Amino acid sequence: MNSDDRPVWWLACLPSMPFPERSELLMATLGGFLGIFSCALLAGLTSKLGLPSLFLVAPLGATAVLVFAVPNSPLAQPWSAVLGNTLAAICGVIAVTLASPQVAPVFAVTLAFAAMLLGRALHPPGGAVALLMGLSPDLVYDNGILGICLNISLMTLALAAAGVLFHKFSGRRYPFRTTLSQVAPTPPQRLGLDKDELTELLTKFHQTTNLGAVDLARLLVAAEEEMLHHTFEGQACGDAASSDIPVVSAKSGLREIVRRFRLSDHAVLAVTDIQGKFLGFIWHKDVLSEMEKLTRPRLLSLQVRATDILRRPDFALDSGVPLGEAITLLVQTEREFLPVTENGNFKGVLTRSGLLNLILFASKRKAAA
Structure with a gap:
């Protein structure tokens, strides 16, 4: 049967997740090991130190899956994990205390759902914590109400702390951005x-x-x-660069710079060295500031050179950079324009106004097609 003829329900039963990349598989597996190992180590230390004994419970494995395999999920964040499991444990204790053994498991899970949602701490393993309490009331009786709740809370806290430390080196963010x-x-x-x-x-x-x-x-x-x-597929930022920015030599004096500004409507001049390599920009306001400092205007060309007042840019775009990437960078840097070079030589500038014209032109061309 052709794959297109499969019924919809059959397609819904197929895997919805992509095959994991090797690095993600390695990181998730290593993280899960270190997380549960940290909990086991904590349990062993409390026993040796004579402190109230802590122990592993099955739902911690499910928490480890979220913390180390999908750390960006809202369900995996420390607030959801620690508070979610703790609230679920409290609900399980309440169910075991107030309900009959036959009803306690259902009552525990139902209460846990409501508590986690109200606490904005939904954590899937919390449902397993509540069910564990309802199915194993001896855990509550043997460890005491405070003991079992404290055990779940501290063990989950240890697991979340291990996640925070591990993800500092995994390349993933945990806790994930919250603002x-x-x-x-x-x-x-x-x-x-x-x-x-x-x-x-x-x-x-x-x-x-x-x-x-x-x-x-x-x-x-x-x-x-x-x-x-x-x-803008197929277009590079060099295709959209405005090349009408005046260019002066690095050795140009202030008199020449002033003359070029008078002949131009632009607020900047590009500066290049003797080989034509781009060095930076000179701004009109900086020239005015220099002129205010001079006491003998006749010596303008001797006292100040272009290299004395140019501003070197943080970076320049290569003319071969795809235009889509260049637009994204221009928006991210919140600048009015970015310099464009070709083999280090000044090609022009990529301006917001120029890009706006390109976008409008592209929209009209698409509509016409």
């Missing part, structure tokens, strides 16, 4: 949406437990960048 201000550039600048509006979108599509507002912002920004790449 939009930590995303650069911020979504309000890029998207015109604030955190509340992004959260409303997630709520509308019932995705608040699967995705955070920051994750959604990052996806939208990435989609925006991908759209730009498609719009």
Whole structure:
């Protein structure tokens, strides 16, 4: 049977996750080992030191999967993990104390769901913690109400702490960003949406437990960048660079610089060395400042050279850089223009106004097609 003829329900039963990359597989496996090892080590230390004994419980394995395999998930964050498991343990204790053995497991899980949602600490292993209490009331009786709750809380805390330390070296962020201000550039600048509006979108599509507002912002920004790449596919930033910026030699005197500014409508001049390599820009306001310092204007060309007042840029775009990437960089740096070079030689500047014209032209061309 052709794959296109398969019924929809059969496709839904196939794997929905992509095959893991080798580095992700290694990191998740190593992290899981170190996380559970940390908990086992803590349990052994408390026993040797004569402290109240701590012990491993099965739901910690599920918590380890979230913390080390999907550390960006809202369900895996320390608040969700520690508070979620602790609330679930408390609910399990309440169920065992108040309900009959037959009803306690159901009662425990139901209470845990409500408590974790109200505490904004939804953590899937918490359901297993509550069920464990309901199915094994002897755990509560043997360790005491405070003892079993403290055990679950401290062991989960140890696991989350191991996750924080491990992910400092894994290349993943844990705890994950919790504020939009930590995303650069911020979504309000890029998207015109604030955190509340992004959260409303997630709520509308019932995705608040699967995705955070920051994750959604990052996806939208990435989609925006991908759209730009498609719009200007095949075009390099050298194709869009404005080449009408006046150029002066590094040895040019202030008199020559002033003359070039008088002949130009631009607020900057590009400066190159004797081989034509780009060195930086001279700004009109800097020239005015230098002129105010001079006591003998007739000696302008002798007292100040271009190299004395130029501003060297942090970087320059190579003319071969894809235009979509260049636009993204221009937006991220929040600058009016960026220098473009070809083999180190000055090619021109990439300006916001020029890019706006390109985008409008591309939209009209697409509409006409």
